Amino acid sequence: MPANSACAPGAQAASVAQNYGSFGTYYWMRWPTAWPAADISAQRLARLPVQEIVVATNGSTSAIERARTILANTYPDQDVPWTVREDHAQSGAQLAGYQQLANVVILVSFPIAGCSLAVSVAAGLNDRKRPFSLLRLTGTQLGVLRRVVLPESAVPLLVVAVVAIGMGFLAAQLFVQAQFRYSIQPPGIQYYATVLAGLVASLTVIASTMPLLRRITGPETARNE
Numbered sequence: 159m160p161a162n163s164a165c166a167p168g169a170q171a172a173s174v175a176q177n178y179g180s181f182g183t184y185y186w187m188r189w190p191t192a193w194p195a196a197d198i199s200a201q202r203l204a205r206l207p208v209q210e211i212v213v214a215t216n217g218s219t220s221a222i223e224r225a226r227t228i229l230a231n232t233y234p235d236q237d238v239p240w241t242v243r244e245d246h247a248q249s250g251a252q253l254a255g256y257q258q259l260a261n262v263v264i265l266v267s268f269p270i271a272g273c274s275l276a277v278s279v280a281a282g283l284n285d286r287k288r289p290f291s292l293l294r295l296t297g298t299q300l301g302v303l304r305r306v307v308l309p310e311s312a313v314p315l316l317v318v319a320v321v322a323i324g325m326g327f328l329a330a331q332l333f334v335q336a337q338f339r340y341s342i343q344p345p346g347i348q349y350y351a352t353v354l355a356g357l358v359a360s361l362t363v364i365a366s367t368m369p370l371l372r373r374i375t376g377p378e379t380a381r382n383e
Contacts, residue, residue, distance in 0.1 A: 169195035272360030279367045290375040
């Protein structure tokens with residue numbers, strides 16, 4: 159059948175890939191020009207168990223439903239037969255669900271991480287308010303102190319984000335390789351935009367703690383009791 163490629167010229171049997179059902183479903187798994195010939199006789203091939211039946215139709219609804227009914231009645235203990243288009247839609251919906259879940263995790267986890275860091279920044283400022291107050295009395299500008307505090311908060315966030323993204327790609331590759339036997343592809347612009355939005359939200363939360371630096375490092379904090 160042309161839609162599923164063909165045997166090599168003159169071959170009685172063809173050897174197909176183990177993930178034959180995935181060909182034509184995903185854009186990176188194209189049907190080959192011809193499947194390689196298999197070194198097996200037609201008599202021996204007839205004795206092998208059937209794993210999949212592919213039926214060609216003219217594409218009309220009546221022909222598709224007639225073939226579906228015949229297959230379902232002949233093999234009632236198997237899955238309901240589906241068309242290539244239905245397989246495309248099911249696979250696309252599943253992948254879209256995974257993508258939506260990943261976006262939600264990214265958008266939620268980054269602000270949570272930013273809030274956690276903001277709490278730790280506020281606690282660190284409170285612990286160092288007297289040394290910072292003395293620095294301000296000696297003429298250190300408030301902007302200098304901010305440039306000291308911000309990197310020590312933002313850098314851990316960025317490092318953890320890079321490690322988490324790398325581990326996420328590794329886990330995704332291992333999962334799809336084991337479950338679907340194909341490799342992940344580079345994400346689209348939507349993924350990078352989502353990650354960037356999460357990082358910006360986290361850094362904004364951290365930056366919101368900077369006004370606290372002015373309030374807790376006044377001259378009264380440097381006084382001796």
